[in-house]
Amino acid sequence: MLVMRHISKVFRTDLIETHALRDFSLEVAEGDFVAVTGPSGSGKTTFLNVAGLLEGFDTGSYSLDGVDTSGLSDDARSRLRNEKIGFIFQSFNLIPDLDIFDNVDVPLRYRRMKTAERRERITSALDLVGLASRAHHLPSQLSGGQQQRVAIARAIAGDPKFLLADEPTGNLDSLMARQVMDLLEQINEMGTTIVLVTHDPELARRAQRNVQIIDGQVSDYRPYESHVRPVREAAPQAAGATT
Amino acid sequence: MISHDIRPILSALLRNRTGAVLVALQVAIALAVLVNAVYVVKQRVDKIGRPTGVDVENIFVAISAGFATDYNHAATTRADLAWLRRLPGVRAATLSSNIPLSGGGSATTLFQTPEVKGEGTFMNYFDVDESGVDALGVRLVAGRNFRADEILPEDPTGSKPVPNIIVTKPLAKALFGTEDAVGKVTYDALGHPVSVIGVIEHMQGSWVDSDKLDHVGLLPRRAVGPNATYLVRAVPGQRDAILKLAEEHLSTSDLRRVLRIVRPLDYYRDRSYQADRNIAIFLVTVTALLGCVTALGIFALATFNVNVRTRQIGTRRAVGARKADIVRYFMVENWLVTTAGVVLGAALALGVGYALSRAYELPRLDLYYLIGGVLVLWAIGQVAAWQPSKRAAKVSPSVATRTV
């Protein structure tokens, strides 16, 4: 369970303050497959970064899998990222100097896992994405779609509860995009909670749940029935309605 | 734990090796130069620091030159010595034919028989009077000192017999082996017998670069005029004050001569070691510079590696690396580069050391220097890589999503 309540995040530069998230609330239930859409600059990446503990936030609360994340040390956040979260990036972010096997190995090494177990997990993750035969290729020897599948293998090798993907198909053609989407669905069916940011409505439609972020807020936020609390309901045209 | 991380770091490094190879070469050269330079410097420092056997710090030298036609060398030097010896704070003063450790001196050859055949034995000698032993501060370990009545008059030709002599232990050993030298007779170059009446423990003679620097003899003879060289030994702490008094007195006491030079003896010793000192300073400077340049090279490589890998660092952070893991990554990577350099450098240092020892007949390079050099370069490498590594750890994990 991923629970964000009244989160705000402001980017301050010399000239301007950008309210990337404002009074942002959202819950994602275990096993969910949530597609997040919204206009460019609306705060989707910021949301995902906060959710993935890549960035902090200014006010509000965020608990991940029952752990209140505010006040965690940098090391504790690294550890949570490593154990509970798999990240998939728009531009794959494979390490160019490491072969596929070693790329998938990266998060496992940070978990100080035994060699035999790492080997087993890497092999089965690569099997799942259909790239076991490419284990000793370099990323540059693979197509974009294949690279993204390696990135997915890297994200799931550690068996995280949450998979966060920021426009994972943004750099892929539609065929490759569909393959990546198939893979994500398959992973979701195996029990992993997925939050997918995409601007592709067709892909979004395949998710169980759609969330739209506009101007730093979930435009149609409604707390889950199971969390009956006096939560303020954001107006759909929320832009500027709250500070 | 580190070995756990090495393999992927190494394989990434090997896929990007140009900079690493250059820096490793730099480390190798630095090590080779460092080790050999330190070795040479150590030898020079040891050479400069050898015990002289002479009380160098408390002795000064005064040289007077008689020029007037009515200058009376014997009378003037007697008066000078009498004055000097009366001066409170003066331990002893002697006339001497030469200044020890100055690079100028006299030498002759002694023989085993009056026929003066064979190679003979080298002797660097000083004409001194009965105060010579005390004025030099050398230590008599056998036999006796000269008596005043044994001091021979000046001998401008240098051909008259000198029946008694005091020698250093090394010279005694060269002349007579391990037997007790006192009372033994040797022969000067003209075949006159010379008896050893005393042995001094140790004294360095005239030429610091000579391998027979300590083959020294003291002859009981008044040094030839009209130049007079006085060696004056003060009680500790008084040398400079007495030097000043002596300078004032000797320059005015007899106007038939001029006082040419008044200098502490350590001036001459330091001048003799000037070249050794310069080489040592030069090598230390070059080595320090090379060390700095090497550190800079390592720093530049690490900085470059951090800069081109910002996104990779962000990604590593995003998938769970702690800051310490990032620091360790770059420190280990740098250590691998330095180690490659150090291994190559050790081979180079041994090679250079061997060549040097052949060419200059230096003893072979001591392995401890190599080990020390390796440790120093490892340290330089880790220090130089520290700041870039810390900077790498500051890269935010959000770089992974924010950079396209």
Ligand SMILES: Nc1ncnc2c1ncn2[C@@H]1O[C@H](COP(=O)(O)OP(=O)(O)O)[C@@H](O)[C@H]1O
């Ligand atoms: N590091 C940053 N510094 C300043 N402004 C930022 C930073 N990151 C994002 N922003 C701003 O925050 C807003 C939301 O950005 P983002 O979450 O990336 O939007 P999206 O992913 O929906 O396109 C944008 O206005 C963006 O310019």
Ligand SMILES: [Mg+2]
């Ligand atoms: Mg975005």
